[in-house]
Amino acid sequence: MSDCLRLCTAASCRSRGALALLENSDRPVKEVGCLGPCSEGPLAAMGDQLLSLQPAENETVGPTLEAALARSRQISAEDPFLKLQRRLVLARCGVVDPGCIDDALAQGAYQQLQAVLAADDPSAVIETVRRSGLRGRGGAGYPTGLKWATVAAMPGARKAVVCNADEGDPGAFMDRTLMEGDPHTLLEGIAIAAFAVGAKQGYIYVRAEYPLAIERLRTAIAAAEAHGWLGKAISGSRFSFAIELRVGAGAYVCGEETALIHSIEGRRGVPRPRPPYPAEHGVFGLPTLINNVETFGNIPALLQLGVEAYGAGTKVFSLTGHVQRSGVLEVPMGTPLRTIVETMGGGAAPGRSIKAVQTGGPSGGCVPASALDTPVDYDSLKALGTIMGSGGMVVLDDTTNMVDLAAFFIAFSREESCGKCIPCRSGTVQLEMLLRKLLERRGSAADLSQLESLCHTVADASLCGLGQSAPKPVLSTLRHFRSDYLELLQPAEVAR
Amino acid sequence: MSVCTLRINERDVAVPTGTTLLEAARQASIPIPTLCFLEGLSAVAACRLCLVEVSGADGHAEPRLLAACVTAAAEGMRVQTHTPRLQEIRRTVVELLFTEGNHVCAICVANGHCELQNMAVDVGMDHSRLPYRFPEQSVDLSHAQFGLDHNRCILCTRCVRVCDEVEGAHVWDVGWRGEHCQIISGLGEPWGAVEACTHCGKCVDVCPTGALFHKADTSEEKHSHPERLQTLVHARTHQEWSP
Numbered sequence: 001m002s003d004c005l006r007l008c009t010a011a012s013c014r015s016r017g018a019l020a021l022l023e024n025s026d027r028p029v030k031e032v033g034c035l036g037p038c039s040e041g042p043l044a045a046m047g048d049q050l051l052s053l054q055p056a057e058n059e060t061v062g063p064t065l066e067a068a069l070a071r072s073r074q075i076s077a078e079d080p081f082l083k084l085q086r087r088l089v090l091a092r093c094g095v096v097d098p099g100c101i102d103d104a105l106a107q108g109a110y111q112q113l114q115a116v117l118a119a120d121d122p123s124a125v126i127e128t129v130r131r132s133g134l135r136g137r138g139g140a141g142y143p144t145g146l147k148w149a150t151v152a153a154m155p156g157a158r159k160a161v162v163c164n165a166d167e168g169d170p171g172a173f174m175d176r177t178l179m180e181g182d183p184h185t186l187l188e189g190i191a192i193a194a195f196a197v198g199a200k201q202g203y204i205y206v207r208a209e210y211p212l213a214i215e216r217l218r219t220a221i222a223a224a225e226a227h228g229w230l231g232k233a234i235s236g237s238r239f240s241f242a243i244e245l246r247v248g249a250g251a252y253v254c255g256e257e258t259a260l261i262h263s264i265e266g267r268r269g270v271p272r273p274r275p276p277y278p279a280e281h282g283v284f285g286l287p288t289l290i291n292n293v294e295t296f297g298n299i300p301a302l303l304q305l306g307v308e309a310y311g312a313g314t315k316v317f318s319l320t321g322h323v324q325r326s327g328v329l330e331v332p333m334g335t336p337l338r339t340i341v342e343t344m345g346g347g348a349a350p351g352r353s354i355k356a357v358q359t360g361g362p363s364g365g366c367v368p369a370s371a372l373d374t375p376v377d378y379d380s381l382k383a384l385g386t387i388m389g390s391g392g393m394v395v396l397d398d399t400t401n402m403v404d405l406a407a408f409f410i411a412f413s414r415e416e417s418c419g420k421c422i423p424c425r426s427g428t429v430q431l432e433m434l435l436r437k438l439l440e441r442r443g444s445a446a447d448l449s450q451l452e453s454l455c456h457t458v459a460d461a462s463l464c465g466l467g468q469s470a471p472k473p474v475l476s477t478l479r480h481f482r483s484d485y486l487e488l489l490q491p492a493e494v495a496r
Numbered sequence: 497m498s499v500c501t502l503r504i505n506e507r508d509v510a511v512p513t514g515t516t517l518l519e520a521a522r523q524a525s526i527p528i529p530t531l532c533f534l535e536g537l538s539a540v541a542a543c544r545l546c547l548v549e550v551s552g553a554d555g556h557a558e559p560r561l562l563a564a565c566v567t568a569a570a571e572g573m574r575v576q577t578h579t580p581r582l583q584e585i586r587r588t589v590v591e592l593l594f595t596e597g598n599h600v601c602a603i604c605v606a607n608g609h610c611e612l613q614n615m616a617v618d619v620g621m622d623h624s625r626l627p628y629r630f631p632e633q634s635v636d637l638s639h640a641q642f643g644l645d646h647n648r649c650i651l652c653t654r655c656v657r658v659c660d661e662v663e664g665a666h667v668w669d670v671g672w673r674g675e676h677c678q679i680i681s682g683l684g685e686p687w688g689a690v691e692a693c694t695h696c697g698k699c700v701d702v703c704p705t706g707a708l709f710h711k712a713d714t715s716e717e718k719h720s721h722p723e724r725l726q727t728l729v730h731a732r733t734h735q736e737w738s739p
Contacts, residue, residue, distance in 0.1 A: 251673065268670065273541040273566045419651065419670070419677030421542050423585075426592035429675050430626050450625065457588045460561055460581070461544045 006030045006045045007065075008094065010180040011173075011212055012038040012327075017061040021053065025065035030103075033181015035094040037081050038327035042068075045094065050075040050082065081325055081344045086332045088301035088314050089294055093181035098216050101223035104184040110229045112303040113188050116195055117237040125196040126152060129299070131307045137315070138164055138255075138292030139360060139389045140465075141378040147289060150279040151197040154287035159199040162264065162283060162290040163190050165206040165213070166248050166255035169361025170412065172392030174316040175293035177328045179206070179213035183220035187243065189296030191230065192303065194241045197289050202243040205260050208250055217245055252362075252416035256464050257290045259418065270418045271464035292390065315376060315391060319345050322352065322397035331376070338372040341395055352397040356480070360389025362409045362416075363469035365476025366402065385476045387469075402481040403488060406474045407435040413470035424467025427458035431471065438488045448485060452478060502573040503552075509569075517564035517575055518546055528564050528577050529586060529618055531593075531611060532652040534702055534722055536729040537661060539565040543652060545586055545615070549576040561585075583619065590616050591624040596675065598630060598647035599705075605718035606706030612650060636681070638688030641711060642700055644679070649707035651677055655699035658725060667693045679707075701725060 009018050009031045021042060022029060035043040040052040042061065052075055053068040055061045062068050077083065087093075097103045104110075116125055130145025151159060163186065167175040178186055190202050206214055221243055224230040232240045246264050253259045254269040261283050263269040282288020294316055302310045312333040317340060320326045324346030331340060341347065341357055348354045356366040359376075365386030367374060374380050378388045396405065414428035434451045437443045455471035455478075462468045478485060498513045504521050511520045516539070521528050532543040541563035549559035550567065552574040559576065576582070593612065601607045633646040656668040656679065667690050671680035682690035700708045701721040709718050731737050 253673075270670075273563060414674060417674035419672070419674045420540070421544055422589050422592050422650075423544055425651075425674055425677065426596040427588075429629070430592065430595065433627065453584075454588065454626070457585055461547060461585045461589060463541060463544065463563075 003047060004028055004030050005065075005069075006032040006035075006094065008032055008035045008041065008043045008045075010034045011176060011210075013041040013043055014212070016041045016054070018042040021062055021065045021068055024063055027065070029065065030097050031099065032095060033093045033098050034090075034177040034328050036085070036327050036329060037075065037325050039325050040073075040075065040327075044069070044072070048077055050077070081327070081329065081346075084335070084339060084344055085330050086314050087330050088305075088310070089178060089185070089297040089316055090181070090328070090330050091301060092185060093178060096182055096184075098181055098183055099219050101184060101220065101227055104182070105227070108304075109184040109300075110188050110224075110235075112300040113191050113195075113229065114235050116192050116303065117235050117239055120237070122152065122196045122198065125192060125303070128303065128307060129196070132302050132310055132313065134295070134298055134302065134313060135378060136292060137294035137298070137390065139363065139387060141388060144291065144295055147279065147291070148193065148197055150277075151199075151287050151289040154279060156287055158201070158286050159197055160283045160286045160288045161190055161194045161197065161199045161202040162257075162260065162278075162288055163202070163204040163296055164255060164257065164260060164290055164292045165204055165210075166252075166260060167210075167293070167390060168207060168252040168255050168416075169363070169390055169392045170409075171318065171320050171358070171394040172361055172390050173318045174328060174391040176210050176213050177316070177318070178293055178297050179210065180216055183213075183216050184224065185300055186217075186293060186297055187220055187224055187230065189299035190243060191234070191241055192299050193289060193291065193296060195239050197287075199289065200240055200242070201286075202241060203246050203264055203283065204243060205246045205248060205254070205264060207248040207254075214245065214247060221245065251418070252412075253418045253464070253466050256466055258464070260290070261288070270420050271466070273463060294391070312377075315388070317376075317391045317393045319393050319395070321358070321393075321395035322348055322354070322400070323395040324349060334375040334377050336373050336375050337367060340376070340393065341372065345395065348395070348397040352399065354395060355398045355400055356396045356402070358386075358394040358396060358405070358473075359392065360387040360472075361392050362412045363387060363465065363472060364389045364392075365472050366396070366405070366480055368480040385479050386472070401439075402477040402484040403435060403439055406477045407432060407439060409473035410435055410470065413466065417466065417470075421461075421463035421467060423458045423461040424463070424470060427454060427462075427467070428470055430454060431458065431474065435474070438485065441488055441490065443489055445489060448489065500569055500571040500573075502569050502571070502575060504575040505577055511569050513569070515569050517548060517550070517562070517567045517569055517573075520569045521548075521564065521575070521577060526577055529615060530565060531615060531650065531704055532654065533565040534654050534658075534725070536722075536726045537654060537657040537702070539563075540653060540657070541566045543650075544589055547582060547585060549579055549582060550574070587619045587621050588626075590619050590621050591626050593650050594621070594624050595626050595628050596631065597650065598633060600647075603715055604648060604706040605709045605713045605715060606648070606720075607716045609716070609719050610706060611704035611720070631675075636687050637711070638686035639693070639695075639711075640688065641695060642687070642697065643709050643711050644681075644687060645707050645709070646678060647707075648705045649679055650705055651679065652704060653679075654702040654704065655679060655708060658698045658702050662725060662729065663694060663696050663698050665692045665694050665696075668699060698725060 135141040546564040551559040
């Protein structure tokens with residue numbers, strides 16, 4: 001199969017006409033998931049050669065695949081965007097046909113599940129995960145092994161595993177990439193987790209805005225059931241496990257775990273105070289393990305490599321914004337931001353310079369250009385006043401007004417607030433009003449200090465993570481780009 | 497039954513394990529402000545007025561802000577209920593409530609007997625530092641005996657909970673989200689058209705403001721009766737029906 005042409009038909013290349021190329025093709029083509037540098041799409045690959053089928057500026061794509069291939073541009077395997085990656089989670093993404101379980105099985109899917117079931121030692125699996133130091137990839141970075149051990153230790157015959165696939169940060173599309181490109185790796189990771197904690201029922205909560213991911217997950221779940229990798233007595237063992245797909249209804253807050261639980265139960269997607277944590281009282285009151293897509297995606301690779309070879313692991317980022325080359329990349333944990341943004345992403349457009357990199361979406365903050373040598377890991381980014389987040393990385397060049405950016409994120413949080421607690425429901429509205437006032441140059445120094453103080457109140461007093469982190473984009477830009485705010489004050493105010 | 501000892505505002509307090517910090521403080525005559533909480537109903541920790549600073553119990557050096565209504569007392573906890581930081585949060589929360597509604601005390605049925613009004617006095621809110629938003633809100637007068645004025649609703653959801661948990665009718669719920677949240681009856685129908693309503697009036701009795709009211713009441717005439725709920729819940733729980 002290695003010399004068969006692989007064409008990316010995932011969301012990004014699809015939006016650039018990949019499906020039309022697929023229809024207008026005479027040769028055998030294998031549909032695959034994301035190949036990486038989305039901005040060069042549509043992308044194809046032959047063996048280890050990556051081809052950009054992107055037409056020149058005044059042309060249109062195609063019309064046939066042959067015509068597109070004739071004009072294609074090869075992206076060298078030595079290109080830093082490809083070379084500096086370490087693909088563990090996305091190892092088979094862009095290689096396997098996500099719609100074909102036989103292809104996935106031929107390339108090693110479900111082998112780790114089989115090995116785990118053959119060894120029949122759940123606590124050994126948890127111990128491996130704990131020793132690896134794997135932390136939750138959804139953004140908060142909770143130690144995965146500890147979470148698994150907690151759920152495993154809970155009494156009760158019935159437990160549940162939930163995969164949080166409600167990826168909603170603006171500029172984040174890592175989880176979508178894995179679901180569209182290699183759903184079986186995700187299913188295998190979830191099944192291994194379920195075996196480790198003793199759960200028989202699994203749920204994948206995926207947002208409705210990801211129709212292709214939903215379709216491919218449905219296909220993959222059905223195929224895995226048909227091949228005996230999900231369902232009763234998996235691989236001849238005593239382990240039975242079923243996965244149900246639950247589709248969200250468009251609320252960002254349902255990515256918060258307690259709101260997600262309510263939504264799975266068919267109730268209003270509203271957070272509740274913790275404790276009790278889901279490990280104790282989760283879906284339908286069962287002890288529940290909730291992890292993000294990428295966290296589960298790490299498990300098969302971790303078990304295959306072993307703790308030593310796995311090392312510090314990787315992080316998948318979706319690089320986007322004012323950068324020359326955008327797309328999905330998986331890099332070793334601790335890679336400097338500068339390597340990702342400048343070396344791999346090619347930096348800002350000619351004549352422009354990078355002002356900041358936004359990580360963690362509405363819950364995160366900005367890293368100023370002066371701190372680009374920071375390694376990407378949980379603690380370094382936290383020290384800068386932002387968070388690792390789920391992996392959205394938005395590059396901002398010197399044309400960006402940071403107050404404008406903060407207002408964008410606050411408007412997002414205002415729109416997505418569930419309305420349960422007052423600081424978030426009413427506080428985000430007042431925060432946006434204050435930011436708009438500043439942007440319209442009607443603001444005073446008093447408004448600026450009120451903005452800051454209200455940010456702290458909303459962060460301190462809100463019920464769930466959405467409200468608690470909603471002011472972060474404001475606080476982070478105030479910390480690193482205060483001059484952008486001061487410039488907007490009425491002239492008399494600055495002189496005062 | 498095991499007992500734990502904790503310290504609230506430099507006072508040692510001993511309570512049965514599992515007691516909430518709110519109960520523990522009230523037993524020690526330390527008042528913690530609340531709006532969404534009502535004894536007899538489940539706690540939802542939504543109004544955030546009962547936030548207290550807790551340190552000690554779980555090894556955190558930095559005090560954590562926890563809602564007293566849902567946090568269980570634990571051995572060795574140190575609780576502060578009225579620090580400047582908490583007082584600033586409480587005043588801001590009350591200001592946020594006033595700015596998102598249309599609270600005109602002078603013409604309100606609950607004037608003088610309103611928990612929101614009392615709370616504003618308690619937290620020292622003589623004016624709002626944030627601008628009033630004057631949202632356009634409606635009034636539902638379709639029910640024969642009662643009315644619902646959304647202008648005065650603070651979305652505490654006491655009505656939702658009392659109707660669901662005590663009356664068992666679940667007439668009320670919350671519709672929409674964020675700033676657009678509104679208490680809805682039935683499936684968003686006029687209250688008078690909801691057949692599930694038993695006209696018991698419990699929602700009116702527990703409403704902290706003038707949002708739910710008897711139609712016969714005019715300015716200053718509404719008195720809430722949360723004690724009726726508490727008597728009923730006590731009677732049911734302990735099977736003691738004589739007063």
